[in-house]
Amino acid sequence: MIRFNKTTVLAAGLSLLHGCALLPEDGTRAKLLDTPKLSQTLNGDTQAEKIVREWPRAQWWRDFHNTELNRLIETALKDSPSLHAAAARLTQAEAVADFQAAEMLPSINAGVEFHQRRFSETDFYGPNGGKTFTGAYIDPAVFRYHLDLWGKDKAALESALGKEKAQASELAMARLMLSTAIARGYIRLCSSEEDIELAQGLTEQAGEKMQLAELRWQRGLTSRDPVHAGKQQLEAARQRETSVRNQAQRLRNRLAALAGQGPDWGKTIHVAENKVAGLLPQPEAIALGLLAHRPDVAAALWRVEAAAQLTKVAKTNFYPDVNLVGFAGLRSLNLKDLFLSNGASVAYGMGPTITLPIFEGGRLEAELKNQQAAYDAAAESYNETLLAAVQQVADSLAEWRQTLEHDAAQQRALEAAEAEAELAGKRYRAGLSSRDGIIEAVAALIRQRLTASEMHNAHLLAAIGLIEALGGGYENTNMIHVSKVGNHD
Numbered sequence: 001m002i003r004f005n006k007t008t009v010l011a012a013g014l015s016l017l018h019g020c021a022l023l024p025e026d027g028t029r030a031k032l033l034d035t036p037k038l039s040q041t042l043n044g045d046t047q048a049e050k051i052v053r054e055w056p057r058a059q060w061w062r063d064f065h066n067t068e069l070n071r072l073i074e075t076a077l078k079d080s081p082s083l084h085a086a087a088a089r090l091t092q093a094e095a096v097a098d099f100q101a102a103e104m105l106p107s108i109n110a111g112v113e114f115h116q117r118r119f120s121e122t123d124f125y126g127p128n129g130g131k132t133f134t135g136a137y138i139d140p141a142v143f144r145y146h147l148d149l150w151g152k153d154k155a156a157l158e159s160a161l162g163k164e165k166a167q168a169s170e171l172a173m174a175r176l177m178l179s180t181a182i183a184r185g186y187i188r189l190c191s192s193e194e195d196i197e198l199a200q201g202l203t204e205q206a207g208e209k210m211q212l213a214e215l216r217w218q219r220g221l222t223s224r225d226p227v228h229a230g231k232q233q234l235e236a237a238r239q240r241e242t243s244v245r246n247q248a249q250r251l252r253n254r255l256a257a258l259a260g261q262g263p264d265w266g267k268t269i270h271v272a273e274n275k276v277a278g279l280l281p282q283p284e285a286i287a288l289g290l291l292a293h294r295p296d297v298a299a300a301l302w303r304v305e306a307a308a309q310l311t312k313v314a315k316t317n318f319y320p321d322v323n324l325v326g327f328a329g330l331r332s333l334n335l336k337d338l339f340l341s342n343g344a345s346v347a348y349g350m351g352p353t354i355t356l357p358i359f360e361g362g363r364l365e366a367e368l369k370n371q372q373a374a375y376d377a378a379a380e381s382y383n384e385t386l387l388a389a390v391q392q393v394a395d396s397l398a399e400w401r402q403t404l405e406h407d408a409a410q411q412r413a414l415e416a417a418e419a420e421a422e423l424a425g426k427r428y429r430a431g432l433s434s435r436d437g438i439i440e441a442v443a444a445l446i447r448q449r450l451t452a453s454e455m456h457n458a459h460l461l462a463a464i465g466l467i468e469a470l471g472g473g474y475e476n477t478n479m480i481h482v483s484k485v486g487n488h489d
Contacts (some may be wrong), residue, residue, distance in 0.1 A: 079260030139329035162306030169299035293471035327352035
């Protein structure tokens with residue numbers, strides 16, 4: 001019998017390890033950007049003391065104090081097909097993570113095999129050569145456990161968990177985009193319904209002005225030119241009223257679709273006044289908290305972590321793979337001897353199986369290169385998402401400031417128009433001016449109200465944009481430090 005001493009076994013093992021495929025050196029990997037500074041941009045806001053309070057809360061739409069808006073958004077979050085699809089993708093990611101976690105545990109199963117075999121007469125079967133046997137292998141316990149010597153299974157699990165968390169963040173982003181889309185649509189609908197009433201007022205004023213022009217022409221007091229001009233103004237007012245009505249109907253249809261409902265449901269939407277108190281975190285808190293409050297940034301960061309772990313998995317493929325395998329059961333070449341041999345058919349075994357990657361034709365190198373490129377792409381995607389998020393915060397704040405100033409200026413213009421309309425009425429009643437004066441003053445007042453509605457609508461939309469830029473109440477309580485792919489040797 002050949003005997004192997006410890007030195008021989010160790011030398012054989014080292015030679016096998018030396019024969020494994022060589023792990024390539026790491027190249028230059030993409031770097032993650034730090035969060036850009038925003039303090040000077042935010043501190044430059046002259047209205048900061050009015051809006052700097054806190055991050056938006058999860059149900060931020062309730063700050064608009066509108067029960068109908070609450071109903072629309074909550075219905076959409078419950079019934080939207082797009083959210084259902086995003087939730088299903090999250091369930092898939094959770095299942096993959098559960099499967100990967102199960103892969104780290106030992107497995108025990110049973111096996112039964114019945115076979116009929118003829119042994120070759122010219123092989124090494126001795127007296128059994130040329131004979132045919134009907135036998136069976138019955139293994140009620142087959143044990144298998146993968147020894148995670150290089151952290152491959154752990155890295156695969158971490159990658160799956162990273163993808164799960166990224167999918168959860170993407171679901172939060174989908175909820176944010178849906179809720180802000182509903183809010184924008186509802187604000188525009190409220191503005192359109194208000195514009196319908198104002199457009200009706202303009203139509204009435206244009207009609208009254210044309211009637212006066214016709215009356216004067218019929219009495220020979222003026223030419224027919226004012227009549228033609230009056231008809232043009234009346235038709236323009238009617239077209240504007242029709243356009244606003246059509247816009248309102250399209251907004252109702254869109255809101256119904258966003259909420260996962262049919263067009264008839266949109267007709268049940270009631271409009272009401274919207275009020276919102278502007279909320280914005282302290283300037284120094286935004287740079288620190290942006291990663292934890294923006295679901296898209298958090299999702300991109302989790303994607304980077306998942307890619308980093310898959311790179312580690314690709315590196316471990318260059319090392320020996322060890323499985324611990326065992327079995328216990330009954331085995332016999334003759335079926336009749338399986339249970340009637342007084343225990344002679346009992347068989348069992350336990351030991352490691354080692355797989356050594358010696359020559360793979362470049363497959364391992366290609367897979368590692370693929371995963372490293374995937375990491376670089378994920379890292380640059382994160383950088384792009386982060387820069388876009390910071391820009392969105394700065395742009396949204398600038399838009400908020402601008403619309404606030406425009407809204408305030410338009411309110412002053414509206415007050416002046418109201419005063420002018422009141423004076424025109426007094427002059428007409430005192431006999432100091434014609435009916436034309438009061439008609440023009442009232443029409444000018446209505447136009448100022450239309451502009452005021454537009455400015456107020458723009459300011460509310462800017463508030464929605466700012467809330468969206470700040471994450472809409474999202475909080476990532478599991479912030480991570482992304483693994484460096486260069487340290488996975």
